[in-house]
Amino acid sequence: MGLFGGNGMVKVNIGFLGCGNIGSGVYKILGENRDRIKSNDNVDLNITRVLVRDINKKRNIDIKQDILTDNPMDIINDDSISVVAEFMGGIDPAREYILAALNNKKSVVTANKEVLARYWHEFNEAAKQNGVGLYYEASVAGGIPIIKVMHESLQANNIKEILGIINGTTNFILTKMEEEGIDFKVALTEAQRLGYAEPDPTADIEGYDAMYKLSILSSIAFNTRIHIDDIYREGITKITAEDTYYGRELGYALKLLAIARKEGDIIEARVHPAFIPIKHPLASVRDSYNAVYIQGDSVGSLMLYGRGAGDMPTGSAIVSDIITACHRTGRHKYMPFNNQESEIKQVQFNKDWKTGFFVRLTVKDKPGVLAHIAGIFGKYSVSIESVIQKGRGDRGVPLIFVTHKAGELSMKKAIKEVELINDVVRVENLIRVHQ
């Protein structure tokens, strides 16, 4: 036994708000690792109360019946509990319970990205006023410790850019489409069959989930509050097998990217499908894996890759947060992030970002079409990097451009003019390219 073994041991009582998939994972991990955590981390983690909807329901983990309760106040008002883990998800009643727990001087650990993205400033204020902690590692990218790394390993950095693949469902769908040449709907059905997508997949495929997570990540990175309303959002429902096919041919992989950039006091924050060069480390993030790629002025490029969901990976992050909650005292109880209204920095949001574009058209197989389109692009300062023109046919042939970096608004104007050209049958898709 080391010099500080035994005597310094802290016994901590923990209350669970909810015990679904992730809560059960945490319960299991804490049971199996209790002794190791005692000896390595000097805390004895003791789950003393678990809030459930129905205390008589049969569960697939073995929880002592007498710690179950259907009354949240049994946890929120229990003075012996110092850490509350929230597993309910959604806004109501999670918001109310989290606030009540913080106000009763309990540290809170949560994976609830939606409630955090919307009410983080309230929680943070309550945590500060009550001298307790608020931890949320599992809210972004599941088992990947990106929050702790940003807070506690990158203090020497001005973070300039974050690129995230932070929604596993869409990454699974896009990987399937790309590698098997199948269409969006087929891939979505497969994802639903395997449990990677919900019966109602809207939050994932329309980019809401990634938007909440980007709000959290970029708020930490830029040390101000990035509201979800300031994030541009576009889902993957319009992506077709043709897009991924031609993208691959041009040397790109397609991802739902969450992008946040800061230059001076100007920030851009956006979630949309984007092609990235096949040699970029993010291109190798396949299936339901997540990754966050950060550009810091000291560290350079840093990427964290791992499982973005699932009971055990998410549980791994939550257990780490619970231990952190037990270790931290005083000022270090909460993360070094200032988001009181008075501390929010005045930033401007840029909606006319510069990006490359992949433009897929169906055009009539006639001479002069390409030159006509290139002329319009030129008028709007959009320069062309590569072109694919394929096949012959009466009803129209595919024509694909990839452009160099151009302004978002200029490009949209150019596309409106291109649509008016007689020999352009259709603008099939316009997808941004990260260069």
Added chain:
Amino acid sequence: MGLFGGNGMVKVNIGFLGCGNIGSGVYKILGENRDRIKSNDNVDLNITRVLVRDINKKRNIDIKQDILTDNPMDIINDDSISVVAEFMGGIDPAREYILAALNNKKSVVTANKEVLARYWHEFNEAAKQNGVGLYYEASVAGGIPIIKVMHESLQANNIKEILGIINGTTNFILTKMEEEGIDFKVALTEAQRLGYAEPDPTADIEGYDAMYKLSILSSIAFNTRIHIDDIYREGITKITAEDTYYGRELGYALKLLAIARKEGDIIEARVHPAFIPIKHPLASVRDSYNAVYIQGDSVGSLMLYGRGAGDMPTGSAIVSDIITACHRTGRHKYMPFNNQESEIKQVQFNKDWKTGFFVRLTVKDKPGVLAHIAGIFGKYSVSIESVIQKGRGDRGVPLIFVTHKAGELSMKKAIKEVELINDVVRVENLIRVHQ
């Protein structure tokens, strides 16, 4: 100003032992980020003494002359200094100074992997006895916060496997060889020209540097002491352009891999060149980048990728360690790792690991050679996954096998027999394949 702003501020005096490339980077980062660190992390970091060899030498950073000293005791015996950062490298006198600083109740931050791999147990014991901290994030993989992640984000995990690309020089050389089809010596010369390799490159190309780092990583991962003598080590000097060419054709990328695995109480630890499937996330780690890929029983696969060297990335990790050293108190001053002699677990080291093999031969262009070799492999339970046989010629043609997982010792016996076959001109190379 937040509730705890101002009043809770801690002013910390720091002494530098050495001020070369990395020390200068840290000096620069601390100067530029002092105010931000004050407001975010509540510590005022103040460099009060810098040990240099020659106080009159012209430096490329602007250090106040009166804080320079050529006497280490001016730092080690200065009671106002509470954190010492060691930038000297090597064993002597770094070992002596680190111990003296710890014994004078100063926390120590170091990037010195060699002294750590050899004398960590001494330092750790001194840190515990004196109630101070020892931090070494920058000793492995430069700016990548792998040490903190293992200590403070993966507590819920039994780590089963670590795969690391933790030497940037060799990764640069192998990337060049693979992508440009050039030979080892040409790539090494290029690496030296660009400053990625030392004039004497032995420590990098023979795998010593990666071995020190793997000793540190695996000791933390498995919570016991993995001595460098227990790590198998093989460099990249025998790799040829032909190996990388055929490997690529078979769908593999070649890396100098640092591998540590644990099953029960049996550990294997090895550093050697290895092919990995092109779809593995480690395959996209190019040029001088580093990455560490961890398999934990809760988190699943987790990879951290970034800059493994350079003054600014390494400085980023050191500054983070300095802030950690200032924040931690009591039991949490040092990492949760027990390596007092009495606490070292009894483990066995397996030298007969299972791995795939890439076997490149030159054989005579005669019928029956392939069958003969396959027969010998079969005798030693080595099964073949794929074969490439190319060309025709009198003086010998290339024949390449990739095997399924086989025992290291069996494979070596099989190769000895293959060498005796009359129609086998040469066994050109034998490279392990990570499957």
